[in-house]
Amino acid sequence: MAKTNAGRFFEDYAVGRRIDHAVPRSVSGGERALYHALYPARHAVYSSDQFAQSCGLAASPIDDLAAFHVVFGKTVPDVSLNAVANLGYAEGRWLRPVWPGDTLRASSEVIGVKQNSNGKTGVVWVRTRGMNQRDETVLEYVRWVMVRKGDIAAPAPATVVPELRPVVAPQDLVIPEGLDFTGYDFSLAGEPHRWGDYEVGETIDHVDGVTIEEAEHMMATRLWQNTAKVHFDATFRPDGQRLIYGGHVISMARALSFNGLANAQMIVGLNAGAHANPCFAGDTIRAWSEVVDKAELAAPGVGALRLRLVATRGGAPFALRAADGAYLPEVLLDLDYWVLCPL
Template sequence: MSKTSSGNFFEDYRVGQTIAHAVPRTVTEGDRALYTALFPTRFAFYSSDEFARASGLARSPIEDLAAFHVVFGKTVPDISLNAVANLGYAEARFLAPVYPGDTLNSVSEVIGLRENSNGASGVVWVRSTGFNQHGAPVLSYVRWVMVRKRDRAAVAPEPVVPNLAPALTAADLAIPAGLDFSSYDFALAGEPHRWGDYQVGERIDHVDRVTIEEAEHMIATRLWQNTAKVHFDATLREDGRRLIYGGHVISLARALSFNGLANAQIVAGINAGAHANPCFAGETVGAWSEVLEKAETAAPGVGALRLRLVAVTGGTQDYALRGADGKYLPGVLLDLDYWALVPR
């Protein structure tokens, strides 16, 4: 009897199935340092304990997306080890800050299944929740992933496609306890722009560009203990290229957004997200944002911006997203709709 696991395939899932994922992960200041080394992130809230204390927290948490990657990475061996591609996200709520020293674990529930017409794969929807060492939820999100079938002849389950909210409302957002931007130091944060300076429909070219290196994206993916084969094993693709983890592109785009959105300090929720096209090492990535919505919050000095963050390959930004056929243009890598907390 084999003691190794080849992971789950599409026919192994059932709607309503709950999976408690293995290997809890304690996050440390080392995670913060390596995250900063891998991405050009400079948000003051996550760089300085003193800045975070002045904003009402006990100290600086790790970046919201770093916590997301840890929780996500725990799910990979059970959900997407045999993935063709991770397709999208919805209803992601960051429920509590994650601090160095916290231990995270993940649990997922299968909420949807649909076999693809080619009979070789299917789409699996899961709602995953990350918990800290006290059993308190810190993050919850839905994602859907295309997973290979082990046996093309296996009978497909009846399709179940979950009905997901198109977007979170500002009332759905969990504001960190004690958060207070009323004495916010704009000089230390790096930009003077506050909530009232942004207008719905405004677009921002974040100017900076970064070329992704092969070693960097694999180091980042290993940091989150993400074991999806397509990120490491070049023999799994006909073109012999390793697919870059979509979360790597999300973190890179978020870091690039600092130039123009330096005060969008906290990612509070993700409404929707699509990895529009695959990304490979050697590609140069830029980003632009569009302001979709503005909302007030009950926290002192804190407003919320709903933002579209788009990662693209190439140089000059023209804000193009889709072609005449409604499909994403080839140079679009990421289309992410999220809420950020900013000073008012």
């Protein structure tokens, strides 16, 4: 009896199937230190216990995207080990802060499948939930991924394409218990810009750039225990290149967005996302944002900004698509998300 696992292929997925992912992981301040070493992450709520406590939290939580990466990494051996590419996200919500000492695990449900016309690959949609040691859901999201078929002759499953909400409604955003920005210290946070200073339609060039290093990407992907072959095995792609984990691009772009959005403190919603083009070591990531929407919330001093975050490897800022509607080749990431910002 074989004891190794080659991973699931497209024909192995069925709508309605639930997958409980191994292995639970306890997080600590080490995750924060490594996250801040890998990315120029400086948002104050995630950097300082004292600042977080001044905003009504018990302490500084683990960075929202670090928690996302831990949960995402749990799913890779069961969802995307044999993936060609991770395609997109929707309906993401951060429901509870993750604290040092919490133990995270993940579970996914297959909600859609569609074989591609070439008969060699198919798209799989899953809804993933990350839970802590108290079985509380800390975050949830939908993602879809293109997966190879193991047997080209295997019959295609019946196509099911899920209907997904284009945006998480502001009333469905969950504000961390106790969060209060009425005494927010803009000087310590790094910028004076508050919720009211941003206008819908405004675009922000984040100016700075970071060149992706192979070693840092390998460290990050191992940190999140992401085992997808395209990130590690240089023989897996015809061009012999290892694909940079899309989450690495997300975190780098989010960190770069500090310059202009230092007070966009906590990510609470993920509306949509696309990895528009592959990223490889040697690419220099730059980022720009567009303010898509704004919402007032019930928590004292807290508002929500809906932002479009675009990561590129060159080209003019604010350029996104060609005349035919396709993403420009220099666009790496197009992410639509909600953040909490002081009023």
